[in-house]
Amino acid sequence: MRSARLAPRAGLLAVGAVIALLVVLPIFRLAYVVWTEGSASLDEVIGRPSLGDSIVNTVLLSVAVTVVAVPVGTLVALGLRRADVPGRRWWRFAMLLPVLVPQYVLGYSWTQAYARAGFTDTVLGVPWPSVHGPWGVWAVLVVNTVPLTYLLAAVGLATRAEPNLDRAARASGARPGSVLRNVTLPLLRPSIAAASVLSFVLTLESFAIPQVMGTPAGFTTVTTTIYRDLSLGSDPISFVEALALALLLVVLTVIVVVPADLWLGPRLRVTRVAAPEGAPIVTPPGATGRWIATGLGGYLLLGVVLPMVALVSAAITPAVGVSPTPSNWTLDNFRFVLNARNVEALGRSAVLAVTAAALLTVLGGAVAVLERQRSGRAMASLVTVTLVLPGSTLAVALLMTYGRWLGGTLTLILLAYLAKLWAFAHRPISGALDRLPAGELQAARASGANSLTAVRTVALRPLAPALLGAWLVCFVTALHEVTMSSLLYGPDGETLAVVVLNSGELGRIGATAALSVLLTLVMLVPAVLLWMLIRWLGSPRRLSDPRVRSLAHAR
Amino acid sequence: MPADAPSPDVVAVRDLTVAYDGAIAVDGVSLRVRRGEMLALLGPSGSGKSTLLHTVAGFRPPTTGEVWLNGRRVATSRQAEPPERRDVAVVFQSYALWPHLSALDTVAYPIRRSGSGRRAAREEALEILDRLRIAHLANRRPAELSGGEQQRVGLARALARRASLYLFDEPTAHLDTHVRGVFLDELVVRREVSGAGGLYATHDAEEALGLADRVALLNAGRLVQLGTPQQVYAEPVDVWAARLTGPASVVNGVVVDARSDRCSVAVQGHVVTVGRPPAARVGDTVPLLVRPGWAQFGGSLRGRLRVVRFRGPHSDHLVETPTGEVLIREPGPPRHAVGAAVTWTLTRSWPLEAVRQQHRVARQSLAKQPT
Numbered sequence: 030m031r032s033a034r035l036a037p038r039a040g041l042l043a044v045g046a047v048i049a050l051l052v053v054l055p056i057f058r059l060a061y062v063v064w065t066e067g068s069a070s071l072d073e074v075i076g077r078p079s080l081g082d083s084i085v086n087t088v089l090l091s092v093a094v095t096v097v098a099v100p101v102g103t104l105v106a107l108g109l110r111r112a113d114v115p116g117r118r119w120w121r122f123a124m125l126l127p128v129l130v131p132q133y134v135l136g137y138s139w140t141q142a143y144a145r146a147g148f149t150d151t152v153l154g155v156p157w158p159s160v161h162g163p164w165g166v167w168a169v170l171v172v173n174t175v176p177l178t179y180l181l182a183a184v185g186l187a188t189r190a191e192p193n194l195d196r197a198a199r200a201s202g203a204r205p206g207s208v209l210r211n212v213t214l215p216l217l218r219p220s221i222a223a224a225s226v227l228s229f230v231l232t233l234e235s236f237a238i239p240q241v242m243g244t245p246a247g248f249t250t251v252t253t254t255i256y257r258d259l260s261l262g263s264d265p266i267s268f269v270e271a272l273a274l275a276l277l278l279v280v281l282t283v284i285v286v287v288p289a290d291l292w293l294g295p296r297l298r299v300t301r302v303a304a305p306e307g308a309p310i311v312t313p314p315g316a317t318g319r320w321i322a323t324g325l326g327g328y329l330l331l332g333v334v335l336p337m338v339a340l341v342s343a344a345i346t347p348a349v350g351v352s353p354t355p356s357n358w359t360l361d362n363f364r365f366v367l368n369a370r371n372v373e374a375l376g377r378s379a380v381l382a383v384t385a386a387a388l389l390t391v392l393g394g395a396v397a398v399l400e401r402q403r404s405g406r407a408m409a410s411l412v413t414v415t416l417v418l419p420g421s422t423l424a425v426a427l428l429m430t431y432g433r434w435l436g437g438t439l440t441l442i443l444l445a446y447l448a449k450l451w452a453f454a455h456r457p458i459s460g461a462l463d464r465l466p467a468g469e470l471q472a473a474r475a476s477g478a479n480s481l482t483a484v485r486t487v488a489l490r491p492l493a494p495a496l497l498g499a500w501l502v503c504f505v506t507a508l509h510e511v512t513m514s515s516l517l518y519g520p521d522g523e524t525l526a527v528v529v530l531n532s533g534e535l536g537r538i539g540a541t542a543a544l545s546v547l548l549t550l551v552m553l554v555p556a557v558l559l560w561m562l563i564r565w566l567g568s569p570r571r572l573s574d575p576r577v578r579s580l581a582h583a584r
Numbered sequence: 585m586p587a588d589a590p591s592p593d594v595v596a597v598r599d600l601t602v603a604y605d606g607a608i609a610v611d612g613v614s615l616r617v618r619r620g621e622m623l624a625l626l627g628p629s630g631s632g633k634s635t636l637l638h639t640v641a642g643f644r645p646p647t648t649g650e651v652w653l654n655g656r657r658v659a660t661s662r663q664a665e666p667p668e669r670r671d672v673a674v675v676f677q678s679y680a681l682w683p684h685l686s687a688l689d690t691v692a693y694p695i696r697r698s699g700s701g702r703r704a705a706r707e708e709a710l711e712i713l714d715r716l717r718i719a720h721l722a723n724r725r726p727a728e729l730s731g732g733e734q735q736r737v738g739l740a741r742a743l744a745r746r747a748s749l750y751l752f753d754e755p756t757a758h759l760d761t762h763v764r765g766v767f768l769d770e771l772v773v774r775r776e777v778s779g780a781g782g783l784y785a786t787h788d789a790e791e792a793l794g795l796a797d798r799v800a801l802l803n804a805g806r807l808v809q810l811g812t813p814q815q816v817y818a819e820p821v822d823v824w825a826a827r828l829t830g831p832a833s834v835v836n837g838v839v840v841d842a843r844s845d846r847c848s849v850a851v852q853g854h855v856v857t858v859g860r861p862p863a864a865r866v867g868d869t870v871p872l873l874v875r876p877g878w879a880q881f882g883g884s885l886r887g888r889l890r891v892v893r894f895r896g897p898h899s900d901h902l903v904e905t906p907t908g909e910v911l912i913r914e915p916g917p918p919r920h921a922v923g924a925a926v927t928w929t930l931t932r933s934w935p936l937e938a939v940r941q942q943h944r945v946a947r948q949s950l951a952k953q954p955t
Contacts, residue, residue: 189683193678196643196667196680197741200745202697207697313645313664
């Protein structure tokens with residue numbers, strides 16, 4: 030009896046300690062260092078013109094991305110709810126594709142596609158020079174954010190806007206526009222608000238895209254300034270500036286997230302989940318559905334497909350300006366980048382990602398289980414906060430706290446991944462636990478299973494897709510993570526993503542393109558395989574026994 | 585519009601087939617709802633009654649066939665008028681109340697859409713809520729209402745639409761008697777003024793028989809029988825229909841005399857006269873339907889009492905006979921003990937058509953005895 034009560038308490042203490050060491054202590058340490066070290070030179074730091082610029086740029090960029098990405102994502106979700114869109118199922122999947130392209134690669138591929146001497150310039154003679162600079166950064170961030178806002182809106186539609194609610198309005202005499210205004214959008218309001226907050230915060234902390242597209246044009250953000258100060262700057266003022274900016278990022282995030290979470294928290298909690306297929310009104314196939322499909326196709330073509338084609342084309346042509354025709358194709362760039370040093374980096378990335386994903390699945394599962402007790406709830410909230418904790422801040426804070434012992438080691442990067450991605454693993458597992466009907470475990474116990482057997486036979490199977498999904502999300506994110514890795518890596522300790530970033534900064538176009546293709550493939554192949562496995566696990570089992578099947582047919 | 589347009593029934597469905605997700609949900613159904621009539625669609629889950637209702641409402645287009653409302657063709661496979669332009673009101677399964685609107689605004693919604701101002705719509709909505717005796721709940725949202733109260737708000741919203749056709753998509757709980765009374769009164773008024781009709785989908789036979797002027801039995805998307813409640817209860821077309829519409833015992837008889845209008849059937853050698861079953865010839869074995877009140881104790885047929893259940897006003901006795909099991913319902917407490925040898929007579933019976941291939945479900949449930 031006593032041990033049964035002690036075990037969860039010990040678990041709670043252990044997990045709480047890990048959170049304190051990974052997140053709470055470093056953030057306080059950062060604040061403390063800024064307070065003590067910075068007091069002398071803070072005036073000087075605030076006086077630097079680059080500081081104000083980067084802050085204004087960051088906030089404007091976050092607003093601009095949110096203002097476009099949220100309506101676009103919501104419209105796409107509403108459009109894909111219509112049954113008359115040809116290939117609806119396929120588009121639902123395709124809209125999420127941009128997420129599978131690492132941010133750095135997406136940004137770099139846009140410069141290859143649209144910049145002067147890029148793909149459209151060479152092939153069509155139509156360049157878009159401002160792809161380097163704020164407009165390009167904004168456009169790519171929108172493309173990168175829309176899958177997320179779309180997903181949140183689609184989930185909101187499936188869970189909150191039950192098809193019958195729309196039907197009831199139509200049968201009451203309301204036209205489609207009026208239903209959208211009076212019923213669907215009010216029901217979606219919490220989801221839209223959540224999407225806006227997430228979009229704002231993720232843009233705030235985005236690093237790879239502003240770095241690859243903004244920095245060459247002199248467009249700085251808070252994250253790129255932190256990177257510049259820490260990796261290039263050698264004076265103490267730059268150092269204090271980086272710390273102050275890291276702290277500022279977390280303050281900005283808290284200002285946005287905390288009120289939003291207080292308002293949204295109770296409103297986003299839903300229990301019923303409807304079929305995502307549910308189109309309220311099915312109409313005979315018409316022009317509107319085809320227009321929607323065409324629009325989505327055009328968006329994906331310009332946003333992802335063309336840039337990826339340009340990237341591959343840059344990877345297999347020997348030099349800039351050489352036309353990308355088959356006679357000029359070569360694998361020289363790949364041969365060049367597949368040197369011992371880069372292969373080592375690839376190995377480091379893979380080991381880091383696999384280890385981080387495995388540990389995170391355990392940690393995320395632990396919090397998901399512990400939050401079911403009253404005392405574990407605060408811990409779960411804390412873990413959720415790490416979701417929006419800017420990577421740059423976390424990296425700087427960890428460097429401040431543990432750099433003396435772990436500086437430049439893979440362990441420090443691993444710790445950063447664990448802190449940053451904990452919520453990524455916690456969320457899907459917690460969601461799956463929520464959907465597990467309470468009676469099922471009790472029914473197993475009442476049928477004669479002990480607690481372990483009950484979990485193994487009844488709970489593990491429905492939880493398997495969530496556990497694998499959590500692992501996959503952490504693996505993929507860790508593999509292409511560059512914000513924290515680029516601040517934390519030591520000599521001879523680069524990860525593959527850092528290699529790509531550095532190669533891009535050296536201006537080696539062919540090599541960078543080849544590395545980007547490699548990075549995407551390394552990420553995509555396991556992702557697709559595992560995703561298929563998850564789909565297979567999640568699909569309802571067919572009745573396999575022929576006798577059972579014949580009975581089922583007779584019914 | 586063709587010259588042979590059907591007479592302006594409230595609804596006319598012609599050869600309607602609706603297929604989606606690779607399955608045929610409604611399979612070649614034709615039926616009409618006359619002015620002022622309530623037609624119940626009775627069938628088990630998956631029989632296509634909801635899909636049929638949704639197609640009439642305009643939530644889904646026909647795959648083939650046509651839907652006519654008030655003499656106007658509103659849907660074919662190529663063109664379907666949207667729901668807001670069809671003159672229909674829908675009561676939904678689990679009511680589909682908008683979580684962000686109060687009861688008052690919910691009921692005012694259809695009135696607003698028909699062009700009334702906010703004040704006028706709210707006044708009218710309050711009047712409807714008052715008629716359903718829930719005016720005091722006007723400012724509550726669905727989350728603050730009980731299931732029965734939600735049902736009344738859902739009904740009030742449908743009434744507020746002032747439609748010529750009311751569609752009921754399996755309201756999950758029975759309509760409670762008061763609400764049903766108010767609603768049927770309302771329908772009677774509408775019938776006199778504009779000839780409103782209703783289409784009521786349910787899997788509950790008692791509800792369908794008690795509520796409707798006519799009942800349509802649906803199985804696997806097909807129309808099995810269409811008739812008055814008395815007809816489908818007393819003269820079902822086959823065993824499946826008999827079991828769907830109420831407690832049913834089946835005994836086997838042999839045709840001894842078949843004339844044009846009626847025939848005689850021998851049960852355990854005793855001849856009873858029944859309406860003529862289609863295509864029965866002398867010597868055929870026909871299944872005979874026996875409803876609980878159609879057999880009584882005493883007489884010349886023999887059997888053994890297998891199960892006895894006291895049910896308050898009456899008692900049910902399940903009698904095992906050489907030709908099948910018969911449920912005998914008699915007023916008062918049980919007459920005999922289990923295992924007793926009893927005699928009984930048939931006061932009434934109805935010959936059923938031989939079970940057709942499509943009703944395999946019915947054949948399986950034949951094996952189960954009624955309790």
